[in-house]
Amino acid sequence: MTTYCNFHARSIADPTEFWGTEAERIHWHTPFTQVLDDSRPPFARWFIGGTTNLCYNAIDRHLPERGAQEALIYISTETGAERRFTYAQIFAEVNRMAATMLAMGVQRGDRVLIYMPMIPEAMLAMLASARIGAIHSVVFGGFAAGNLASRIDDAQPALIVSADAGSRAGRVIPYKPLLDEALLETRAPQPKVLLVDRGLAPLPLFEGRDALYADASAPHGDTIVACAWLESNEASYILYTSGTTGRPKGVQRDVGGYAVALATSIDYLFGGKAGDVMFTASDIGWVVGHSYIVYAPLLAGMTTVMYEGLPVRPDGGVWWRMVERLKINLMFTAPTAIRVLKKQDPALMRMSDLSSLRALFLAGEPLDEPTAHWIERALDKPVVDNYWQTETGWPMLTLPRGLDGIDIPPAKLGAPGVPVYGYQLSVCNERTGERCAAGQKGVIALDYPLPPGCMSTIWGDDERYVKTYWSNFLGRVAYSTFDWGVQDGDGFVTILGRTDDVINVAGHRLGTREIEESLSRHPAVAEVAVVGVRDSLKGQVAFGFVVLRDPARAEEAMDRLALEGELMQTVDRQLGSVARPARVLFVGLLPKTRSGKLLRRAIAALAEGREPGDLTTIEDPGALHQIRVALGLAS
Numbered sequence: 001m002t003t004y005c006n007f008h009a010r011s012i013a014d015p016t017e018f019w020g021t022e023a024e025r026i027h028w029h030t031p032f033t034q035v036l037d038d039s040r041p042p043f044a045r046w047f048i049g050g051t052t053n054l055c056y057n058a059i060d061r062h063l064p065e066r067g068a069q070e071a072l073i074y075i076s077t078e079t080g081a082e083r084r085f086t087y088a089q090i091f092a093e094v095n096r097m098a099a100t101m102l103a104m105g106v107q108r109g110d111r112v113l114i115y116m117p118m119i120p121e122a123m124l125a126m127l128a129s130a131r132i133g134a135i136h137s138v139v140f141g142g143f144a145a146g147n148l149a150s151r152i153d154d155a156q157p158a159l160i161v162s163a164d165a166g167s168r169a170g171r172v173i174p175y176k177p178l179l180d181e182a183l184l185e186t187r188a189p190q191p192k193v194l195l196v197d198r199g200l201a202p203l204p205l206f207e208g209r210d211a212l213y214a215d216a217s218a219p220h221g222d223t224i225v226a227c228a229w230l231e232s233n234e235a236s237y238i239l240y241t242s243g244t245t246g247r248p249k250g251v252q253r254d255v256g257g258y259a260v261a262l263a264t265s266i267d268y269l270f271g272g273k274a275g276d277v278m279f280t281a282s283d284i285g286w287v288v289g290h291s292y293i294v295y296a297p298l299l300a301g302m303t304t305v306m307y308e309g310l311p312v313r314p315d316g317g318v319w320w321r322m323v324e325r326l327k328i329n330l331m332f333t334a335p336t337a338i339r340v341l342k343k344q345d346p347a348l349m350r351m352s353d354l355s356s357l358r359a360l361f362l363a364g365e366p367l368d369e370p371t372a373h374w375i376e377r378a379l380d381k382p383v384v385d386n387y388w389q390t391e392t393g394w395p396m397l398t399l400p401r402g403l404d405g406i407d408i409p410p411a412k413l414g415a416p417g418v419p420v421y422g423y424q425l426s427v428c429n430e431r432t433g434e435r436c437a438a439g440q441k442g443v444i445a446l447d448y449p450l451p452p453g454c455m456s457t458i459w460g461d462d463e464r465y466v467k468t469y470w471s472n473f474l475g476r477v478a479y480s481t482f483d484w485g486v487q488d489g490d491g492f493v494t495i496l497g498r499t500d501d502v503i504n505v506a507g508h509r510l511g512t513r514e515i516e517e518s519l520s521r522h523p524a525v526a527e528v529a530v531v532g533v534r535d536s537l538k539g540q541v542a543f544g545f546v547v548l549r550d551p552a553r554a555e556e557a558m559d560r561l562a563l564e565g566e567l568m569q570t571v572d573r574q575l576g577s578v579a580r581p582a583r584v585l586f587v588g589l590l591p592k593t594r595s596g597k598l599l600r601r602a603i604a605a606l607a608e609g610r611e612p613g614d615l616t617t618i619e620d621p622g623a624l625h626q627i628r629v630a631l632g633l634a635s
Ligand code: ATP
Pocket: 241, 242, 243, 244, 245, 246, 247, 248, 249, 362, 363, 364, 365, 366, 367, 385, 386, 387, 388, 389, 390, 391, 416, 481, 482, 483, 495, 497, 498, 595, 597
């Protein structure tokens, strides 16, 4: 049996052979003439001259064999809706949407901005854009007007697809007023607007600009729109990063490389096969949604489940009942969701029959050991962490689950895994780019060229792409992930936090993640954020902000003090007293981005008495108030 190490080495030693073979997984309208063009670093082009189409590969190609198989199952616990589409039905719907877009003047290469709640039409709009060769740019539904306006400025869409409203925890969030405001604010040319009316909120229309989808699509019920055959390296979409560290970057993705990378990853990494049911509990406004709600499952002929709602509403059993009823085989979500579930009774999971489920995949934030143990025990299924970024489009680190006949190393808790085939990943010195020895901390970097599926550039700004990602090391052209990590002798990489979040306490460099991990081992802790705060004596000290599983434990000042002491001792024991937080403060909620990432930089700013900076992607501004209260800055 060959080892995974050999398999990985083969993908790096001869990328032309490796990816040339993998490319056979998708349909090429015209074959490519060259697998890789690496003549212009740091830019890489894959499958040069080949023409293909994402929508064709996701839908049309499956029609002969799977026309009657479900392609999409949509469930909303917000509205009670359940809608199912076979491949044949989704083909018809996507064609109707594509014909409507064409009729509204959208042309190949135009941008289509999708500002939608989690409804099937959001996915149809993505696939319809892909079909006609338009470039979609999905913006999280419900983002504030200012956010939306800056993305409209950047992408300059010809069309915006939106809806009357989203819904969250039973509360209707009207989108149209936000959209109207954004369109007043933007400097970009005014786009056309196509609106899906869910009947949740008023939907006033601007004559000449806005159209209702039901009306505009009525004449196109039976139209079939030919696929636009795009050269592999043309743009398929723009997607903005989560904005955890500052101004979001408009990641531009290609067509052919992305299709091949996803088709390969769903098989090799996730073990997904045609006919399987996959439930990715994420938002389509995030890269996980693009890759593993929409494109990868459909490229593979699977059934994808799209969900609008919370993991705990009506109760913490809702996802697991879905697993039983829909016979879900693969599930993918973020650790944040599991930490929310952790506050619930695990018996809720065991009440459902989970026998169809093969594994749960998690990505997006560090998976702390206690949470990993908890969910693994509660489900009694493999839990697989994977590490990646909007920029890469698919995982960089994990333990592959679908490489039959290849010897995969056993999991190590706390580390997402080993470098994925195609990625030349290393931990290196943050200044020189020199590779670190095993056990030594540094920046996680990727060598040129990035594998297929990764970003082509920053939309409209090649220079920013080169400067941001490829110009961080003195002696080496390499891509910086801006994440801090450590690799062990077996190749396993542990993520220690973002490079921005590294704390320097009296000359010791600590990733915030290390201290968070340690605090989270205390049984009273549900969630924790650690930030570095300037200190005149030590340079920097760590502050820990803790959400308790039972908030009542920190109601009395004496209890708080006692608990603070216990938590500090936990860190002392595990990491030594240098890592001990100067303060541990209790809050009910931590500030996060819409995609569930901790906004440490905003917390740190408040703790240092500064303004929190760019908060455009924050989920709940109320969380910042709690930080202020905990710091004694507000009451
Ligand atoms: P921005 O780049 O705008 O600041 P962001 O980095 O949060 O935002 P994303 O691309 O959505 O935007 O998130 C990728 C980041 O999430 C990674 O760089 C890493 O910091 C973190 N991350 C993702 N998966 C994992 C994981 N499995 N373990 C630890 N961290 C992870």
